[in-house]
Amino acid sequence: MTLAEKILAAHAGCDSVEPGQFLRVKVDLVMTTDATGLISVHQFEKMGAQRVFDPQKVVFVMDHFTPCRNIESAEVVKKLREFARQQGLRWYDVGQAGICHVLLPEKGLVLPGEVVVGGDSHTCTYGALGAFATGMGSTDIAAAMATGDVWMQVPISLRFNYHGRLQPWVTGKDLILYTIGRIGVDGATYAAMEFGGEAIAELGMDDRFSMANMAIEAGGKAGLFEVDQKTLAYVKARARRTFSVFEPDPEANYAKVHEFEVSNLEPQVSLPHSPANAVDVSQVGTVEIDQAVIGSCTNGRLDDLRLAARVLKGRKVHSRVRCIVVPGSQEVYLQAVREGLVEDFIQAGAVVTPPTCGPCPGGHLGVIGEGERCVSSTNRNFIGRMGSPGAEIYLANPAVAAASAVSGVICHPQEVAKA
Amino acid sequence: MIRGRAHKFGDNIDTDGIIPVYAVNLTEPEELGRYCMANLDPEFAGRVRPGDILVAGKNFGCGSSREVAPWSIKGAGISCVIAESFARIFFRNAINIALPVIICPTAARQTADGDELQIDLSRGEIRNLTQGEVFKAVPYPKFISELIAAGGLVEHIRQRLQREQEPPRP
Ligand code: SF4
Numbered sequence A: 001m002t003l004a005e006k007i008l009a010a011h012a013g014c015d016s017v018e019p020g021q022f023l024r025v026k027v028d029l030v031m032t033t034d035a036t037g038l039i040s041v042h043q044f045e046k047m048g049a050q051r052v053f054d055p056q057k058v059v060f061v062m063d064h065f066t067p068c069r070n071i072e073s074a075e076v077v078k079k080l081r082e083f084a085r086q087q088g089l090r091w092y093d094v095g096q097a098g099i100c101h102v103l104l105p106e107k108g109l110v111l112p113g114e115v116v117v118g119g120d121s122h123t124c125t126y127g128a129l130g131a132f133a134t135g136m137g138s139t140d141i142a143a144a145m146a147t148g149d150v151w152m153q154v155p156i157s158l159r160f161n162y163h164g165r166l167q168p169w170v171t172g173k174d175l176i177l178y179t180i181g182r183i184g185v186d187g188a189t190y191a192a193m194e195f196g197g198e199a200i201a202e203l204g205m206d207d208r209f210s211m212a213n214m215a216i217e218a219g220g221k222a223g224l225f226e227v228d229q230k231t232l233a234y235v236k237a238r239a240r241r242t243f244s245v246f247e248p249d250p251e252a253n254y255a256k257v258h259e260f261e262v263s264n265l266e267p268q269v270s271l272p273h274s275p276a277n278a279v280d281v282s283q284v285g286t287v288e289i290d291q292a293v294i295g296s297c298t299n300g301r302l303d304d305l306r307l308a309a310r311v312l313k314g315r316k317v318h319s320r321v322r323c324i325v326v327p328g329s330q331e332v333y334l335q336a337v338r339e340g341l342v343e344d345f346i347q348a349g350a351v352v353t354p355p356t357c358g359p360c361p362g363g364h365l366g367v368i369g370e371g372e373r374c375v376s377s378t379n380r381n382f383i384g385r386m387g388s389p390g391a392e393i394y395l396a397n398p399a400v401a402a403a404s405a406v407s408g409v410i411c412h413p414q415e416v417a418k419a
Numbered sequence B: 001m002i003r004g005r006a007h008k009f010g011d012n013i014d015t016d017g018i019i020p021v022y023a024v025n026l027t028e029p030e031e032l033g034r035y036c037m038a039n040l041d042p043e044f045a046g047r048v049r050p051g052d053i054l055v056a057g058k059n060f061g062c063g064s065s066r067e068v069a070p071w072s073i074k075g076a077g078i079s080c081v082i083a084e085s086f087a088r089i090f091f092r093n094a095i096n097i098a099l100p101v102i103i104c105p106t107a108a109r110q111t112a113d114g115d116e117l118q119i120d121l122s123r124g125e126i127r128n129l130t131q132g133e134v135f136k137a138v139p140y141p142k143f144i145s146e147l148i149a150a151g152g153l154v155e156h157i158r159q160r161l162q163r164e165q166e167p168p169r170p
Helices: A003-012 A037-046 A071-087 A100-106 A121-129 A138-147 A172-183 A205-218 A229-236 A302-312 A330-338 A341-348 A398-407 B029-033 B068-075 B088-096 B105-110 B142-149 B153-165
Strands: A022-026 A029-033 A058-061 A090-092 A115-118 A132-135 A149-153 A157-163 A192-196 A222-225 A256-261 A268-270 A278-280 A291-294 A322-325 A373-376 A392-395 B002-008 B053-056 B080-083 B101-103 B116-120 B125-128 B133-136
Touching (some): A003 A022, A003 A132, A037 A071, A058 A071, A058 A100, A100 A121, A121 A132, A121 A222, A138 B153, A172 A205, A172 A256, A192 A205, A205 A222, A205 A229, A205 A302, A291 A398, A302 A322, A322 A341, A330 A341, B029 B068, B053 B116, B080 B105, B080 B116, B088 B101, B105 B125, B105 B133
Parallel strands (some): A029 A115, A115 A132, A157 A256, A192 A222, A291 A373, A373 A392, B053 B080, B080 B101
Antiparallel strands (some): A022 A149, A268 A278
């Protein structure tokens, strides 16, 4: 069995499972946010449910439009707060919170071998820890809150092996943009993506989170990594309960195996309006930008901010560009302050916002207007995603975003900084 | 039986296109319906007559998990979505909230904007009245048919919770 199949079998009480099979799967954690949570609460009530299945296993994170951007969002958060209090759930609000997908791993709320469902499509991020995690809509999340299980069809698995050694300034983000460029935005629809190969073994956890995060951008149901020493070092510092480590069998059945040689890969940029429009940064041509965003559940972690700071330190953001840095969580923010990164950003003329989704979904703190161009370390460049449907979004890694902020045009980090 | 005019869209229509972020805090389907497809075609919601049918290409509903996307389609008055294929979360969401979604690559490709369609959901049959053609939908797996027969996920779980709360029989 593949990694996904093993985890699902264990949570459905089966010895083995096959793709296509329908299962009732026990979940270890249910998560939702201020963006989709209120409909879940309404549906939970319509189901006639009284209590959530286990208050310790239900987490609400206020991250999308907080600190609240307008009256509607304030009303949503108020109602969710009330529900969370009544039910005694785990609750993260302004001051403790951050972007849900940065926060949960950091707090040790997701561990290897677990099944997690979240009311947000990027729940697949936790696959970096060797967990099976997937996003669902509000009604599914309501059902999971009420019962502690979900219906699921066992996905086919696709294996992606990355070979070679990455060049300076090339990150996990570039690997995943490149992969989506190769297989398309529906290249992994309904499938579990399993990532491996020696280039992956070299990646730190923050790079693996970036990759698992974007499995959904290829249509994937989950994106999983095998657990290694780096994973164990990450979770052991945080876990407060036991967990199981699963490995794919050597004879596991993959619908397809992709082998990518990535030693010569350049940083990637996905042109508007699809993540699958990935090209080498040297092929982008001259694209003047108005805004650069460094943050989000894809690239708002400490390694991402360190990388951006290596470019911005001692330099100045171009006079035409707004550069917005969004730490992914309070912990990331605090560490960025301690390491002097925040000072580097401010000296460079960038602005640092509180931890939030902010500009990524066009929520607040950096919405873009008609005809504007933004290079962003986020995960979606769909029409209208960050504001006006007449704007253009270019996806890239944090170093490319930072370098472009300095030069005013999209460029390779080596053009403004030394590796 | 469903009958209405087809509104045709292309491949990879994402949920930011279906419902823009500034409307996602709304919860009433009718309100959401006013913003349906606003980023892609601002006139769309005004053009839909109740019962009309949305026809799209591959990977319809990709992107965010926002359930307000199928709610807004429903709220706009659309009775059914036919596509070559659907993104996974959107498909689940639609089934869960009882918005009929039909996978039928041939019908999706051959239908033109404005064609009059008639759909028999129980038989999985799509009739293009304008072109005089009949298409067969890809049938649902048994589990999903049961979920639909129960009236969607809310009803399915409500019945299950009731059963589980009943005292065990002696
Ligand atoms: S940062 Fe962007 S992609 Fe991530 S959860 Fe927030 S809105 Fe979604």
